[in-house]
Amino acid sequence: MNAGVRFALFTAIGLALFPFAFHAIDGYAGLATQILIMSIASIGFNLLLGYTGLLSYGHAMFYGGGGYVAALLLIRVMPQQPNLWLAVLGATLAATVLALLVGALAVRLYGIYFALLTLAFAQMIYFVVEQSQDWTNGDDGLQNFPAALLPIGPYSIDLGTALPALPLGPFGNLSDIKLWYVFAALVLFGVMVGVRALTRSQFGEVLTAIRENEERSTLIGFNAPAYRLAAFAISGALTGLAGALRALYDGSVPVDAVGIDRSGSFVIYTIVGGVQTLLGPVIGTGLIMYLESVLSARIDYWRLIEGIVFVAVVVFLPAGIVGTISKKAKERAQKNRALLTQSLRARNGGGDSQSESNDASRRGASAPGGAQAGPERLSK
Amino acid sequence: MVALTQALLNGLVLGLIYVAIAVGLTIVFGTLRLVNFAHGAFYAIGAYIGLIVAQQWGLGPALVAAPIAVALFAVVLDRVLLRPFYNKDATSQILVTFGIALIVEETLRLIFGSTTLQYPPLPALATSFTMGPIVYPAYRLLFALGVIVMLVLVWLFMQKTDYGLIVRAGVRDRTMVQLLGGNIKAASTIVFALGAAIAGLVGAAASPIYSIAPGTGFAFLVPSFVVVVVGGLGSFWGAVLGGLLIGELQSVTTLAFPSAANVVIYVCMAVVLLLRPQGLLGESEVIRQ
Amino acid sequence: MILETKALGKSFGRFAANADIDFSVEAGELRAVIGPNGAGKTTFFNLLSGTTEATSGTIFFKGNDITRLDGTKRVHLGIAKAFQTANIYPEQTVLQNCRLAALAHTQGAFALELLRRSGRLSGVDALAERALEQVDLGGVAGVRSGDLAHGDKKRLDIAIALATAPEILLLDEPVAGMSRDEARKTEALVRKLASSMTVLIIEHDMDLIMGISDSITVLEAGRVLANGTPAEIRANQRVQDAYLGGHSEAEIEA
Numbered sequence: 001m002n003a004g005v006r007f008a009l010f011t012a013i014g015l016a017l018f019p020f021a022f023h024a025i026d027g028y029a030g031l032a033t034q035i036l037i038m039s040i041a042s043i044g045f046n047l048l049l050g051y052t053g054l055l056s057y058g059h060a061m062f063y064g065g066g067g068y069v070a071a072l073l074l075i076r077v078m079p080q081q082p083n084l085w086l087a088v089l090g091a092t093l094a095a096t097v098l099a100l101l102v103g104a105l106a107v108r109l110y111g112i113y114f115a116l117l118t119l120a121f122a123q124m125i126y127f128v129v130e131q132s133q134d135w136t137n138g139d140d141g142l143q144n145f146p147a148a149l150l151p152i153g154p155y156s157i158d159l160g161t162a163l164p165a166l167p168l169g170p171f172g173n174l175s176d177i178k179l180w181y182v183f184a185a186l187v188l189f190g191v192m193v194g195v196r197a198l199t200r201s202q203f204g205e206v207l208t209a210i211r212e213n214e215e216r217s218t219l220i221g222f223n224a225p226a227y228r229l230a231a232f233a234i235s236g237a238l239t240g241l242a243g244a245l246r247a248l249y250d251g252s253v254p255v256d257a258v259g260i261d262r263s264g265s266f267v268i269y270t271i272v273g274g275v276q277t278l279l280g281p282v283i284g285t286g287l288i289m290y291l292e293s294v295l296s297a298r299i300d301y302w303r304l305i306e307g308i309v310f311v312a313v314v315v316f317l318p319a320g321i322v323g324t325i326s327k328k329a330k331e332r333a334q335k336n337r338a339l340l341t342q343s344l345r346a347r348n349g350g351g352d353s354q355s356e357s358n359d360a361s362r363r364g365a366s367a368p369g370g371a372q373a374g375p376e377r378l379s380k
Numbered sequence: 381m382v383a384l385t386q387a388l389l390n391g392l393v394l395g396l397i398y399v400a401i402a403v404g405l406t407i408v409f410g411t412l413r414l415v416n417f418a419h420g421a422f423y424a425i426g427a428y429i430g431l432i433v434a435q436q437w438g439l440g441p442a443l444v445a446a447p448i449a450v451a452l453f454a455v456v457l458d459r460v461l462l463r464p465f466y467n468k469d470a471t472s473q474i475l476v477t478f479g480i481a482l483i484v485e486e487t488l489r490l491i492f493g494s495t496t497l498q499y500p501p502l503p504a505l506a507t508s509f510t511m512g513p514i515v516y517p518a519y520r521l522l523f524a525l526g527v528i529v530m531l532v533l534v535w536l537f538m539q540k541t542d543y544g545l546i547v548r549a550g551v552r553d554r555t556m557v558q559l560l561g562g563n564i565k566a567a568s569t570i571v572f573a574l575g576a577a578i579a580g581l582v583g584a585a586a587s588p589i590y591s592i593a594p595g596t597g598f599a600f601l602v603p604s605f606v607v608v609v610v611g612g613l614g615s616f617w618g619a620v621l622g623g624l625l626i627g628e629l630q631s632v633t634t635l636a637f638p639s640a641a642n643v644v645i646y647v648c649m650a651v652v653l654l655l656r657p658q659g660l661l662g663e664s665e666v667i668r669q
Numbered sequence: 670m671i672l673e674t675k676a677l678g679k680s681f682g683r684f685a686a687n688a689d690i691d692f693s694v695e696a697g698e699l700r701a702v703i704g705p706n707g708a709g710k711t712t713f714f715n716l717l718s719g720t721t722e723a724t725s726g727t728i729f730f731k732g733n734d735i736t737r738l739d740g741t742k743r744v745h746l747g748i749a750k751a752f753q754t755a756n757i758y759p760e761q762t763v764l765q766n767c768r769l770a771a772l773a774h775t776q777g778a779f780a781l782e783l784l785r786r787s788g789r790l791s792g793v794d795a796l797a798e799r800a801l802e803q804v805d806l807g808g809v810a811g812v813r814s815g816d817l818a819h820g821d822k823k824r825l826d827i828a829i830a831l832a833t834a835p836e837i838l839l840l841d842e843p844v845a846g847m848s849r850d851e852a853r854k855t856e857a858l859v860r861k862l863a864s865s866m867t868v869l870i871i872e873h874d875m876d877l878i879m880g881i882s883d884s885i886t887v888l889e890a891g892r893v894l895a896n897g898t899p900a901e902i903r904a905n906q907r908v909q910d911a912y913l914g915g916h917s918e919a920e921i922e923a
Contacts, residue, residue, distance in 0.1 A: 049471075053471075055471045055474060055475070057474075105650070105653075105654055109653060109657060110470075111469065111470035111471060112415045112470040112474065112613075113609070113653060113657060115470075115471075115474055116605055116609055116649070116653070117649075117650060117653050119602065119605075120606070120646040120649045120650050120653075121646070121650065123602065123642070123643075123646050124643050124646040124647065124650075127642040127643045127646075128643060131639040197783075197784055198783050198784070200786060201782055201783055201784050201785055201786055201787075202772065202776065202780065202782035202785055202786060202787040202790065203780070203781060203782050203783050205769070205772070205787050206769070206772070206773075209758060209761075209769045212758050212759075212760055212761070213756065213757070213758050215756060216756045216757065216758065216829070217769070217773075218740055218741050219718065219720070219740050219741070219744060219749075219750060219756075220744060220749075220769060220770040220773045220774075220829060220830075220832075220833055221741055221744035221745050221770075221773035221774060221777075221778055221833060222741065222773050222778060222779070223741055223778035223779040224741075226778070226779040227779065230779075230781060260598070260602070264478065264482075267475070267478070271475060300490065301486065301490050303482070303486045303489075304483060304486035304487060304490065306482070306486075307479055307480075307482035307483035307485075307486055308483055310479040310482065311461075311476060311479035311480060311482075311483065314472070314475045314476045314479055315461070315476065318472070
């Protein structure tokens with residue numbers, strides 16, 4: 001079974017079991033669905049930060065923007081026949097266009113200026129949204145719009161429908177889960193598999209190269225700004241998709257969805273979880289949203305803890321939780337491989353050393369000391 | 381006419397606050413190459429400390445206590461947390477200072493509550509200045525004057541003292557200064573503390589004019605970044621010019637098109653970033669491809 | 670004439686790093702660019718590769734004006750540069766470093782291939798492996814390039830440039846900081862490369878230069894001081910005064 005299939009399988013199983021395990025630790029099913037949706041946004045954000053190396057301080061414009069567009073489509077364009085596909089599609093498209101527009105201006109700027117420009121645009125959009133009473137209901141946000149139905153073939157599915165009842169002990173009841181969770185899980189699954197393929201694709205390879213050494217990448221012929229723009233657009237699209245889903249799920253869009261705190265939250269989820277990993281943003285989102293929900297009911301200073309955790313991660317675990325675990329696992333795997341290679345050589349005497357060191361090079365061992373230690377040992 | 385003059389005066393006051401915060405931001409960036417998203421926290425801490433001290437002992441002591449307290453906090457921050465980040469990439473700096481800003485904001489919220497605090501009604505604040513048809517609070521004018529004096533002192537420090545020289549040279553060529561034996565570590569801490577103290581002082585002095593809430597720090601920080609970008613990252617006079625420009629722009633727009641008041645400054649920043657990314661008075665560093 | 674400049678200049682404010690440079694080289698030549706420190710040699714290469722934009726003059730490649738083209742486009746035209754300080758992807762394997770260059774060459778400056786893996790693009794792997802063979806780094810293809818010795822990193826830098834299938838190769842001090850052995854290997858490499866492409870080389874090692882160059886251009890204070898064969902340059906009095914210290918090589922050896 002290749003790595004990709006294995007990944008898909010584990011993801012699917014994880015998503016299937018998650019709501020039940022979640023219930024056992026006091027998480028309610030609705031929150032589980034929200035976590036999945038927000039994870040889509042975090043993955044989108046991480047595509048830009050972890051893989052392209054750009055810190056955007058304005059991703060709320062895509063998230064909230066997607067939410068508002070989806071809601072407005074339902075309220076103004078199809079109040080009689082609320083169609084979830086169209087609402088989500090329209091919102092994602094709008095977010096992509098916005099990302100292309102902002103990106104076209106922003107991708108030629110470095111570091112701090114990029115962050116500030118994205119912040120500027122997000123703030124602009126926030127204030128415009130806050131002020132437009134007619135369109136966006138200003139400070140109150142949009143509420144009570146018609147619940148969207150999901151047309152599949154001849155059926156129109158109401159995602160609010162619960163699964164049939166089936167008691168599962170400490171893991172709650174199957175009927176805790178609504179079809180919304182199933183839908184969100186399917187979308188997240190698709191996003192995860194898709195983004196994983198993307199990072200391993202030709203496009204992803206170039207993105208990594210540009211992030212690692214832009215000067216060299218330009219001088220071997222890659223158009224770095226074009227790649228950044230594409231990454232920005234995909235990132236905005238994913239975040240907009242999440243915003244639309246959240247709006248439809250909640251049935252409302254608060255004005256905070258385009259606010260600066262929301263932009264900040266993606267930064268926190270992703271950094272804590274782990275940039276440059278696929279699972280990191282998901283874990284980070286889940287962890288923080290869960291703690292937020294559980295702790296904020298009990299202690300007043302939850303946000304303070306969040307800030308301290310964030311700073312601690314930035315200072316001590318820059319790879320994030322998942323990133324650090326994955327690094328340690330890789331290091332241990334390499335150590336084991338090196339030990340195994342050495343012990344094999346010691347056992348086999350001289351003959352196999354050439355093929356083994358070829359194996360080591362092909363595997364891309366980043367511990368050349370391990371590969372070179374062999375022949376020296378043999379000569380003793 | 382009356383309204384316009386008042387708006388212009390308001391713009392001057394607001395602009396000077398922006399200038400004060402932006403000057404701290406810009407000299408810290410210029411010398412330490414540190415992008416400090418927590419700079420607004422200095423302003424907020426100064427405002428709150430100023431408030432408590434003013435409640436007990438009046439305005440004068442408040443204006444002394446606040447910058448000192450903030451400077452101490454800045455020194456602690458510098459020693460304990462921020463040193464290793466001076467040479468790191470901008471993203472890491474933004475992240476860690478953003479985290480610190482979060483912590484400070486939440487701590488202030490826990491201590492003082494989320495609601496906006498009212499400044500104690502001190503007699504010094506009650507008087508008004510009358511110039512023909514225009515009646516303007518005297519305190520605001522004094523505030524403006526005070527900030528200008530403070531900026532002049534900062535400028536003199538930069539131009540006339542040894543530390544100031546190291547700071548200015550450091551903006552141009554940090555390595556060279558170190559090689560020439562300039563005590564850049566001490567100068568760095570001083571610059572950082574100075575920038576913080578300025579923000580803290582202005583925070584304490586401005587709190588009778590503008591409200592104090594935990595989010596005030598960030599609320600002033602974001603426009604200050606706009607100022608720094610417009611004026612030019614690293615340029616003292618850029619911060620002055622940018623601050624006054626943005627302050628006036630915001631104030632006049634509030635008068636003419638109130639709903640656009642907040643948006644217009646970001647439009648301004650976006651335009652500058654696209655047409656002249658180094659800012660009006662900034663050096664033409666390589667900041668775009 | 671494959672590459673030509675007319676009155677090429679680069680000024681930083683009032684400082685003219687390069688001024689009024691008329692330069693031309695034929696296809697297949699091995700041209701050395703020499704001169705004292707600060708003569709503007711690296712600036713000249715940066716102007717040719719597109720890293721820096723000229724403030725005056727024009728550059729022609731195969732008769733076409735490329736002065737306003739950026740570096741990325743010039744690589745695709747066939748002008749590649751190896752850096753003075755090895756500029757590689759330290760986290761990637763040696764092979765991947767070259768594959769990236771080969772990928773850029775094969776797919777173009779931008780390709781929105783979101784699902785296909787780069788290995789499926791025909792020619793990429795072959796081009797990369799060939800570049801590695803040419804610099805004799807094939808044996809360490811799987812090693813993390815940041816772990817290489819200094820000399821190997823510089824050769825890798827050359828391999829990266831080769832993997833873009835250039836017609837003109839700009840080598841900026843390729844043997845700087847190398848041991849005698851490494852320098853000899855690199856000299857052999859440069860000779861070999863010169864037989865299949867145009868090579869421009871900046872170097873301070875006079876033995877190397879005199880030994881392998883077809884012709885030499887001497888820069889001083891940003892301007893061209895002299896042009897000629899190694900013998901002509903050796904005999905040129907002005908070059909002696911400016912660069913070689915006023916003594917001919919024969920005198921030094923005596």
